[in-house]
Amino acid sequence: MSNRGDSSVPLLAGRDLVKAHGRTEALRGASVELRAGEILAVTGASGSGKSTLLHCLAGIVRPDDGAVVYDGVRLDRLPEKRLSELRRTDFGVVFQFGQLIPELTAVDNVALPLMLGGADRAGARERAGEWLERFGVRGQEELRPGELSGGQAQRVALARALVTGPKVVFADEPTGALDSLATEQVLTALVHTARESGTAVLLVTHDAQVAAYANREVRLSDGAAVPAEVAA
Numbered sequence: 001m002s003n004r005g006d007s008s009v010p011l012l013a014g015r016d017l018v019k020a021h022g023r024t025e026a027l028r029g030a031s032v033e034l035r036a037g038e039i040l041a042v043t044g045a046s047g048s049g050k051s052t053l054l055h056c057l058a059g060i061v062r063p064d065d066g067a068v069v070y071d072g073v074r075l076d077r078l079p080e081k082r083l084s085e086l087r088r089t090d091f092g093v094v095f096q097f098g099q100l101i102p103e104l105t106a107v108d109n110v111a112l113p114l115m116l117g118g119a120d121r122a123g124a125r126e127r128a129g130e131w132l133e134r135f136g137v138r139g140q141e142e143l144r145p146g147e148l149s150g151g152q153a154q155r156v157a158l159a160r161a162l163v164t165g166p167k168v169v170f171a172d173e174p175t176g177a178l179d180s181l182a183t184e185q186v187l188t189a190l191v192h193t194a195r196e197s198g199t200a201v202l203l204v205t206h207d208a209q210v211a212a213y214a215n216r217e218v219r220l221s222d223g224a225a226v227p228a229e230v231a232a
């Protein structure tokens with residue numbers, strides 16, 4: 001049964017997540033819930049497990065223990081093929097840098113997820129152009145990522161993450177490499193578009209100013225969520 005229309009049920013939940021990288025226990029029983037349309041900041045010190053949590057929730061890595069439930073489905077138990085299909089249709093991701101394909105122009109980078117979903121190139125490029133315009137990237141459609149500023153490249157990356165109409169966008173330090181003006185432009189574009197389209201956003205950041213753009217904040221410490229009364 002779908003939870004998308006019921007705001008009392010989380011759209012995505014990680015429960016008691018445990019994940020080790022070799023001997024390092026990155027997550028030690030972390031639990032977090034994301035509701036449909038909500039913008040949630042995951043904060044915490046360097047090494048507290050924020051990126052690992054995002055990777056588990058986005059189905060990029062499987063937890064060693066615990067559960068990831070998305071729209072009533074146990075993501076951590078899905079076969080790889082169904083998991084990648086679900087990631088393609090329902091999730092978008094933005095990382096700090098490096099996620100655009102350097103050989104493709106800005107517009108082709110944004111068109112790519114649409115083409116992977118079966119759209120023809122001309123139609124995909126047209127829609128991609130509209131999304132670039134929405135994110136204020138005008139006149140740079142035919143430039144390659146290396147020819148864009150950091151802020152422009154991140155706005156292209158956001159357009160690419162949102163162009164397919166995902167239910168959840170996972171953003172891992174999306175403004176970590178930007179100055180404060182570019183940070184403000186990128187976050188304003190993200191928050192505005194997410195609110196308009198009802199997309200939920202999980203925003204990983206160590207920066208309190210970035211977290212202020214969210215509706216709610218969950219703080220991680222040593223691989224577990226700190227209770228709200230302690231975090232306050």
Ligand SMILES: Nc1ncnc2c1ncn2[C@@H]1O[C@H](COP(=O)(O)OP(=O)(O)OP(=O)(O)O)[C@@H](O)[C@H]1O
Pocket residue numbers: 021022024025026044045046047048049050051052053206
């Ligand atoms: N691929 C990996 N191999 C080995 N150890 C890893 C790997 N990824 C993360 N870790 C370790 O797991 C712990 C949690 O890392 P994670 O990147 O999730 O934290 P974070 O809060 O996102 O940190 P930061 O803010 O510095 O990016 C850290 O001790 C890190 O060194």
